[in-house]
Amino acid sequence: MELAMQRFLTSVALLLCFQGFGFCFPDHDAVPRYSFLRHAAEAPRVSHHDYIIVGGGTAGCPLGATLSERFDVLVLERGGSPYGNPNVSELALFVQNLAYQTPTSPAQRFVSVDGVINARARCLGGGTCINAGFYSRASRQEVEEMGLNLELAEESFRWVEKEVAFRPRLTGWTSAFMSGLLEAGVTPDNGFTYDHLPGTKVGGTTFDQNGHRHTAADLLKYADPARITVLLRATAQRILFRNRGRKHKPEAYGVVYKDEAGNVHEAYLNNSSTGEIILSAGALGSPQLLMLSGVGPAPHLESLGIEVVLDQPLVGRGMSDNPLNAIIVPSPQQIEITSVQVVGIRPDYYVESMTGVNIVAASLAGNSTGPSATSPVQISNSFQGGTIFEKLARPLSQGFLRLRNRDPEENPLVTFNYFMEAEDVQACVEALRTVERVIDSRALSRFRYPNQSVQSLVALSASVLVNLRARNANDSTSLEQYCRDLVMTIWHYHGGCQMRKVVDHDYKVLGVDALRIIDGSTFTFSPGTNPQATVMMLGRYMGVRMLKGHKFH
Numbered sequence: 001m002e003l004a005m006q007r008f009l010t011s012v013a014l015l016l017c018f019q020g021f022g023f024c025f026p027d028h029d030a031v032p033r034y035s036f037l038r039h040a041a042e043a044p045r046v047s048h049h050d051y052i053i054v055g056g057g058t059a060g061c062p063l064g065a066t067l068s069e070r071f072d073v074l075v076l077e078r079g080g081s082p083y084g085n086p087n088v089s090e091l092a093l094f095v096q097n098l099a100y101q102t103p104t105s106p107a108q109r110f111v112s113v114d115g116v117i118n119a120r121a122r123c124l125g126g127g128t129c130i131n132a133g134f135y136s137r138a139s140r141q142e143v144e145e146m147g148l149n150l151e152l153a154e155e156s157f158r159w160v161e162k163e164v165a166f167r168p169r170l171t172g173w174t175s176a177f178m179s180g181l182l183e184a185g186v187t188p189d190n191g192f193t194y195d196h197l198p199g200t201k202v203g204g205t206t207f208d209q210n211g212h213r214h215t216a217a218d219l220l221k222y223a224d225p226a227r228i229t230v231l232l233r234a235t236a237q238r239i240l241f242r243n244r245g246r247k248h249k250p251e252a253y254g255v256v257y258k259d260e261a262g263n264v265h266e267a268y269l270n271n272s273s274t275g276e277i278i279l280s281a282g283a284l285g286s287p288q289l290l291m292l293s294g295v296g297p298a299p300h301l302e303s304l305g306i307e308v309v310l311d312q313p314l315v316g317r318g319m320s321d322n323p324l325n326a327i328i329v330p331s332p333q334q335i336e337i338t339s340v341q342v343v344g345i346r347p348d349y350y351v352e353s354m355t356g357v358n359i360v361a362a363s364l365a366g367n368s369t370g371p372s373a374t375s376p377v378q379i380s381n382s383f384q385g386g387t388i389f390e391k392l393a394r395p396l397s398q399g400f401l402r403l404r405n406r407d408p409e410e411n412p413l414v415t416f417n418y419f420m421e422a423e424d425v426q427a428c429v430e431a432l433r434t435v436e437r438v439i440d441s442r443a444l445s446r447f448r449y450p451n452q453s454v455q456s457l458v459a460l461s462a463s464v465l466v467n468l469r470a471r472n473a474n475d476s477t478s479l480e481q482y483c484r485d486l487v488m489t490i491w492h493y494h495g496g497c498q499m500r501k502v503v504d505h506d507y508k509v510l511g512v513d514a515l516r517i518i519d520g521s522t523f524t525f526s527p528g529t530n531p532q533a534t535v536m537m538l539g540r541y542m543g544v545r546m547l548k549g550h551k552f553h
């Protein structure tokens, strides 16, 4: 009886949903739970598949859903489900979710060797479960630079957008911020668009009108339930390669993974020519797993006692994190919690803002002494105001990734070398000057204390923003020094398995067979103002290409 009632209510909700009443999935329990979603502990010890995807993240989910149209697919995700977890789904809990650190929490903190506090995802849906939700496409030029076909990229963006992208309802703060950008000369006004256009625009968001987050996991609704298995708490330990004599490359044929109880499972490819293993474990996870599996710089692997399958010095190179610098604007006004809704696009930098979920709190959320910290950090909500920040579009400074040890659960060591190149400092100074003009705009004046100069806001920001870098002993408030000393992350780190260096144009790993990498680790730049749209698009795009079995170009 109860079940019948529940079904009836669900169908009413669905009806209202399809009628366009904005009434889709009003509570968490009504969110689709997939029949093919299971915990790894319930999986057989050995299984066979056509495709094995490591990482059910931003790229892995759309890729797996697409490949399941024709093939048997296994997705291994080390994290848990985003469904029914308000920490993931509620915008108001964005900062708390980043701060919440346990061995299984959706966000995993890491601190780069540079001393910048950062975060990586551990959740089905990957970065889309813990990010700020801003949705903005790569430019046409960037899509071409990635070697992708414009038409298929367009179709793939649309496929993603009909499920997870929304038009934001602008808050008072963002409307003023948008006018401020235009006053500061970041023109023209391009209105609401997903497209990457010079000037100021309203972008999309993965938070719907009710403030509920949608993630890449929602794209699994396109999967064929008969052909896909998605395992949670399945942590890949290594890829297995077989050697087929001198004339052939080593061939990937299986993945060893552990469930949450620590039991080992093995997944193998069927003996067919189509089968492949695909790494979609992200910019930290994919190079880490390649190295753990014996593909990487031989001396480094040997120093850790890892048997070398392929000496590939470029694995882990080209790690890049677009530096973010922020200025805080305390406000006499009560400001609604606002995630990123508007962006100012200049060739060398992008300007965005947030309130409530402010950058100070977000960076404090990351302040912990180590990866095993289990207690949540208390966030002070006493701060009233907004944060305006800039992201360098294409920093020249690059770094590298190394293994810390042989434990796949541990963060690898990553160095981004922020502002190593002088041009990056110059671009940052120019960007901060624009931020200052926005703060000084007429439009934003009602959100500011009239007696606080921009210069004093820079000094205030320098005193409260958090990273673990050494500061210039004399002064951090010259803009050059501010860029270096107060650098933070916008969490758009990428690289490590770059195109043309570690993978070819088909995203196939050079020097081995039956292995691809499809995620942000292949990027040579961060596409769009914010990358998630392009990462999801790429998952769909490559799935379609692989189904068609097309060669590129």
Ligand SMILES: Cc1cc2nc3c(=O)[nH]c(=O)nc-3n(C[C@H](O)[C@H](O)[C@H](O)COP(=O)(O)OP(=O)(O)OC[C@H]3O[C@@H](n4cnc5c(N)ncnc54)[C@H](O)[C@@H]3O)c2cc1C
Pocket (backbone or CB within 6 Å): 054, 055, 056, 057, 058, 059, 060, 076, 077, 078, 079, 098, 119, 120, 121, 122, 123, 124, 125, 126, 127, 128, 130, 131, 132, 133, 134, 135, 136, 234, 235, 236, 237, 280, 281, 282, 283, 285, 286, 289, 340, 408, 490, 491, 492, 493, 519, 520, 521, 530, 531, 532, 533, 535
């Ligand atoms: C706090 C934060 C805010 C951000 N804000 C925005 C924003 O507003 N807009 C935007 O466009 N972008 C934003 N980003 C960036 C964007 O979310 C990421 O660039 C993108 O999600 C990366 O996608 P990916 O597929 O490369 O990796 P991920 O999405 O991280 O996917 C990798 C997946 O692999 C899994 N994995 C890793 N290792 C293993 C293993 N050994 N075994 C099994 N599974 C494994 C991980 O758990 C994860 O789910 C933000 C990111 C963060 C962290």
Ligand SMILES: *[C@@H]1O[C@H](CO)[C@@H](O)[C@H](O)[C@H]1NC(C)=O
Pocket (backbone or CB within 6 Å): 048, 049, 050, 072, 270, 272
């Ligand atoms: C591969 O193996 C799986 C599981 O045994 C099976 O469902 C699938 O049809 C196989 N694919 C091919 C191409 O043989």
Ligand SMILES: *[C@@H]1O[C@H](CO)[C@@H](O)[C@H](O)[C@H]1NC(C)=O
Pocket (backbone or CB within 6 Å): 085, 086, 087, 096, 097, 100, 376
């Ligand atoms: C959400 O985060 C809080 C800490 O902010 C934590 O106590 C709670 O257990 C988390 N909920 C889930 C479902 O993980």
Ligand SMILES: *[C@@H]1O[C@H](CO)[C@@H](O)[C@H](O)[C@H]1NC(C)=O
Pocket (backbone or CB within 6 Å): 048, 269, 270, 271
């Ligand atoms: C695949 O082929 C190998 C050797 O030819 C054989 O040992 C193995 O059992 C085969 N696996 C499957 C799933 O058929």
Ligand SMILES: *[C@@H]1O[C@H](CO)[C@@H](O)[C@H](O)[C@H]1NC(C)=O
Pocket (backbone or CB within 6 Å): 367, 368, 466, 467, 468
């Ligand atoms: C980080 O937290 C520790 C302990 O709470 C504190 O002592 C330290 O000052 C904090 N670091 C920064 C940079 O704020």
Ligand SMILES: *[C@@H]1O[C@H](CO)[C@@H](O)[C@H](O)[C@H]1NC(C)=O
Pocket (backbone or CB within 6 Å): 449, 451, 452
């Ligand atoms: C600025 O004005 C506010 C009240 O409007 C006051 O509380 C604050 O102390 C003043 N700050 C400075 C630096 O004068």
Ligand SMILES: *[C@@H]1O[C@H](CO)[C@@H](O)[C@H](O)[C@H]1NC(C)=O
Pocket (backbone or CB within 6 Å): 472, 473, 474
């Ligand atoms: C601080 O200022 C002194 C005197 O101007 C200068 O000699 C010194 O190099 C500066 N220190 C740093 C770290 O810039």
